Amino acid sequence: MRLLKEVLEKIKPSERERAIVNAVTREIVEIAEEEIEKKDATATPRLVGSIAKDTYLSGDHDVDLFLAFPLEVPLKELKKIGLELGRSIGERLGDYEVAYAEHPYVRALYKGFEVDIVPCYNVKSWKDVKTAVDRSLLHTEWVIKNINGRNDEVRLLKKFLKGINAYGSEVYVRGFSGYLTELLIIKYGSFMSLLENIEFLGKSKILDLEGWLKREPEIAYKTVERERESPLIVIDPVDPRRNVASALSWEKFGVFYFKAREFRESPRIEFFFPSKTKTGNYKALLRKKGTNLVTLLFPKPELVDDILLPQLERSAKGFEKSLRREGFEIFDLNWGYIEKAFIMLEVDRVERTKVLLKPGPEFLGERGLDFYAKNQKVWIRGKRLYSEKIVKESIVDVIEELLAKNQIALGKNLREPIKKVEILLNFVPPELEEEAYLFLSKEKWNIKD
Amino acid sequence: MRLLKEVLEKIKPSERERAIVNAVTREIVEIAEEEIEKKDATATPRLVGSIAKDTYLSGDHDVDLFLAFPLEVPLKELKKIGLELGRSIGERLGDYEVAYAEHPYVRALYKGFEVDIVPCYNVKSWKDVKTAVDRSLLHTEWVIKNINGRNDEVRLLKKFLKGINAYGSEVYVRGFSGYLTELLIIKYGSFMSLLENIEFLGKSKILDLEGWLKREPEIAYKTVERERESPLIVIDPVDPRRNVASALSWEKFGVFYFKAREFRESPRIEFFFPSKTKTGNYKALLRKKGTNLVTLLFPKPELVDDILLPQLERSAKGFEKSLRREGFEIFDLNWGYIEKAFIMLEVDRVERTKVLLKPGPEFLGERGLDFYAKNQKVWIRGKRLYSEKIVKESIVDVIEELLAKNQIALGKNLREPIKKVEILLNFVPPELEEEAYLFLSKEKWNIKD
Known part of the structure; x- marks a missing residue:
């Protein structure tokens, strides 16, 4: 579609931009490696997130650098050494601060790139996962292995979701996470194909790309059961215990549902680049x-x-x-x-009004006598007592x-x-x-x- | 109770009043007999109602004179001859007019007494009943046979019900009929005894003075079933097909229920003789x-x-x-x-407000799409669509x-x-x-x- 090409021209990183991103991330990884060596730590630096998966939008250069520790390292030590390492890498990069999620990590700024330096375990399987962030390694690997050149389709979907204000799994958005958009593209093959299948997705509600419902039915069905009130259940390809769409609200799924239909009917660039929200008095x-x-x-x-x-x-x-x-x-x-x-x-x-109608119980029986005794003005309508209250x-x-x-x-x-x-x-x-x-x-x- | 005696002094017809009532009703019956003879009709004049049962209140002198025809007379003829007879009796009595219920009857005025002259069948049993008024003959007989000297108790109950505005089975009152008050007294023996048993009556709900539920279970249970939404079911002693309290509303029964309890607690003459309803602006x-x-x-x-x-x-x-x-x-x-x-x-x-909230259906599915298509401004809350309407x-x-x-x-x-x-x-x-x-x-x- 002509329009989608036009959008891609605006959102896909240029060769020049890609070269810069690649160079900068390589530098960051090298600095990390040097610091690890200097400290003689057992961690391995790993790039995760949209830059690693090559699904980032032009201008969106958040670097997620994970420091992956062997599973044998105790959590307490991982946190301590991880933070020390993060600090010394941050120091090398430039400005940095300590931020807190499940455990502390370092947020640094390097050549205009925001760099999150997050300690985690070097997991190989969902069975190894110990902290919430560990799964990111697996997500990145799985997407890279399965995306099969459809990276630009992910970009279109991300930008579309941003345009309709449904992108992001933060609690103040409750929309689609980056990983969820990648899985939807991997499932449906393209942005337009997803849009064309949106009614079906809404109805069937469950996506299971790695066949966990067969491979680990007990665990996977428990996930489905727990998440049955969600608009979508996307069983995480790397972890059957998790619904990738668990943060997605009915509201944001609904917005996507209707906007997808609308876009199919009349595709317009405004879906991707909306004019600033009108404001008024x-x-x-x-x-x-x-x-x-x-x-x-x-x-x-x-x-x-x-x-x-x-x-x-x-x-x-x-x-x-x-x-x-x-x-x-x-x-x-x-x-x-x-x-x-x-x-x-x-x-x-x-x-x-100064007076509110106060409906009471049926008049026969204890509750009726009680209401009668407790209220000033009392009358009967049908079998029930009524009163007024000021x-x-x-x-x-x-x-x-x-x-x-x-x-x-x-x-x-x-x-x-x-x-x-x-x-x-x-x-x-x-x-x-x-x-x-x-x-x-x-x-x-x-x-x- | 002193108070009840005081009330009775005011509402019980004096010997003098009784003598006048008896004399006047005798005259009316005689006039009717003369007219019947004159016309050579087969009807018998029968006094029914509260005068016949001696349960009338002082000053309340409505005379119900029924002209009872043999069962063999065809209904058409009964109506025709009944009305002719009524007219000629009315003529003898003084002023009269023709009134209409199920069939026409004559309403006359004689020496200050209002006299209703109503043609009916001379029924001996509920199985003979052909018109709605026929049953009155049986009611009068049954009450006379069973009242057993408790006439003044009926008078107290009637006056009490009048005082609390719950007497009368007319559709604009929907309260207790005269016959119902008589049955309640016959059942409970006295006014005070009824008041003391009002909770029990409200709960048990069914009175069956002639044991119809055993004698004619099929018919009597059909009555109970049909009337199950009524506050009281009093199976008519003379007709198992009928609930004597069928016109009684929950409201009027409720008024009686609470006023009875209140009277037990603090008996006051105002229950019988309420001060005129206050009015205001x-x-x-x-x-x-x-x-x-x-x-x-x-x-x-x-x-x-x-x-x-x-x-x-x-x-x-x-x-x-x-x-x-x-x-x-x-x-x-x-x-x-x-x-x-x-x-x-x-x-x-x-x-x-100029704008009303318009809740719609869940958004997935045909009804959601329809609502979306038909309304201007649409948003989602949870799974549902909403709109506003002016x-x-x-x-x-x-x-x-x-x-x-x-x-x-x-x-x-x-x-x-x-x-x-x-x-x-x-x-x-x-x-x-x-x-x-x-x-x-x-x-x-x-x-x-």
């Missing part, structure tokens, strides 16, 4: 829709995204549920952080009361910070104005407009 | 509650209550359901007629639109008149002001305040 939008925006602002606890964002999501849903019970209609939810953490609720109104009118009062009475399900690390919550009605501070607009206009999630 | 009440009143006014079709009121109820519930789907919260419903028919809805608000804001517009699109379940005889509906917001014409107050204050149904 959230206050005008509120007036136009007739809805209201409640924003909860509170101090952001010191937590990594993987912990914080799911807790924010859980809390936002807690507010939704409790407020719905109180008679407010919640149209949509949003959460995140900039400096402070925030939860946004789009609601139908900010004032409710309630707070403003949603701000209602939220404060719910929080004071502990009647909202919150993420556990948010219980303290939320005590300092500010509740804003139809107003957000300047730094959240764009977020508010994207939320209310649905630009943030919209798959069609 | 419905507009002030609306302001106080923060709710809104929507009144639908439309021409009353020429229908008897038995047909009209259930259709009004059904339509009111139709409005409730449709408006709830449109995002309005309906607190309570009321219906009835004065000159015009009306339906009142107490709602949370009369304006809604809607009418005013409840008046919404109701008019729903009616125009035929999206409200209405009683079939109301479909035409409702085309002329007037929709009033927080305002009713003067003749409905009291009704509006009673509705909004719950005085109309309240069992506790």
Whole structure:
């Protein structure tokens, strides 16, 4: 397709770029080897990630340098020596800092390339895997062995996913990881072939490229069972215990599903290179829709995204549920952080009636007598008792009361910070104005407009 | 109990009143006999109802005079001769008019007594019953035979039920009929004993004074099965096919249930002689509650209550359901007629947001694609699609639109008149002001305040 060629011209690294990348990565590996020798360590430097697999996009030069230790090295020693080694390599490369994932690693900058130096075990099989990063070695090997020249197809898919905002397995994206895009291309042969098979993929839901369901049925079926709520189950070719797509959300899979169909119908370059998201005035939008925006602002606890964002999501849903019970209609939810953490609720109104209908139990029996005894005004409709209750009118009062009475399900690390919550009605501070607009206009999630 | 004696003094007909009632009814029967003889008809005059059973309240002197024809007389002839006879008796008594139930009868006024002259068959058993009124003869006989001097207990119960607004089996009351009160007293022996057994009655639910469940199990169980949604099943001692309490609503049974318990706790004369229902300003009440009143006014079709009121109820519930789907919260419903028919809805608000959330199906599959194709703005939450729709804001517009699109379940005889509906917001014409107050204050149904 003409269009895909045009896209590739923009995203495929040129020969010149490739030469630079190759030279720089070779230098990095050499520096690593020298430092290993100098320290007399047993590690082997290994390039992994998209540069190693030759599936990187032009301009995207993150180098993943793994230091692979023999399996016999105890984990404690691996961490210690790995970090020391990382530091001395980082020192040689230039600027560096220590970062933390499952264990500490070094992040350095060298000739404009970001270099992650990560200690791991030199595993040969999934049975050897001891730390989360070990598998990367196997992934890189497997992709290199199976990609069979379809590297550019991976590039097209990656760029397409970036364009529709569904690329990345981070918790704030919950989209497609690089490895997942590679597996999808290896399975379907090409970008267009994947797009043409998207309905089938959605329905069949399970990909098993190495036949683990036959080779290791017990383990592989356990994976399928555990992941049955996921939109896709891609059994990791190098490890039957893992769903490569486990971080993928239904939302991002859905975006891909519809955009793939749309692209098939009318392929346009904008899918790959979208014009910058439109922004606008959230206050005008509120007036136009007739809805209201409640924003909860509170101090952001010191937590990594993987912990914080799911807790924010859980809390936002807690507010939704409790407020719905109180008679407010919640149209949509949003959460995140900039400096402070925030939860946004789009609601139908900010004032409710002073009196709420209070449905009771059937009147015959103990529960009926109890309700009758406990309430002021009581009447019967059908077999059931009803009463009224006088309630707070403003949603701000209602939220404060719910929080004071502990009647909202919150993420556990948010219980303290939320005590300092500010509740804003139809107003957000300047730094959240764009977020508010994207939320209310649905630009943030919209798959069609 | 002192209190009950006090009540009886007020409601039991005095000797003087009894003498007058007896004399007047004797005169009426004699006049009937004369007219029958004059016309050479085969009918026998029979007194039925509370005067015949001596369970009437002081001042309540409705005379039910039945003209009982032999079973051999064809129904057509019974109706014709019955009406002729009724007219000539009515003529002798004074003012009269022809009224209609299952068949025409005569309603006359004689010395201040209202006299219903009703043709029927002279049945000896339920197997003979041909018209709905025939059973009255059997009821009267059965009560006279079984009441065993507990007539005053019936009077107490009737007055109590009147006081709490639960007496009468008419469709606009749906409470306890006179016959049902007599059976309850015959079963429980006394007014207080019934009150003490009210929980047991509510739980056991079935009364079978003549043991029909054993004597005619097939027929009696069919009655129980058919009536299983009723609050009480009292198998008619004279007819196993009938539930004497079939007209009783859960609401009125519930009122009796709670008032009985309350009376046991603290007997007060007000149960029998309530102070006139308080009335007040419905507009002030609306302001106080923060709710809104929507009144639908439309021409009353020429229908008897038995047909009209259930259709009004059904339509009111139709409005409730449709408006709830449109995002309005309906607190309570009321219906009835004065000159015009009306339906009142107490709602949370009369304006809604311009945009309504429109939940769609799961996105994988035909229904998802369809929803996606048909809607403008579409996004995904979890597995489901969502969209927004722009809607009418005013409840008046919404109701008019729903009616125009035929999206409200209405009683079939109301479909035409409702085309002329007037929709009033927080305002009713003067003749409905009291009704509006009673509705909004719950005085109309309240069992506790």
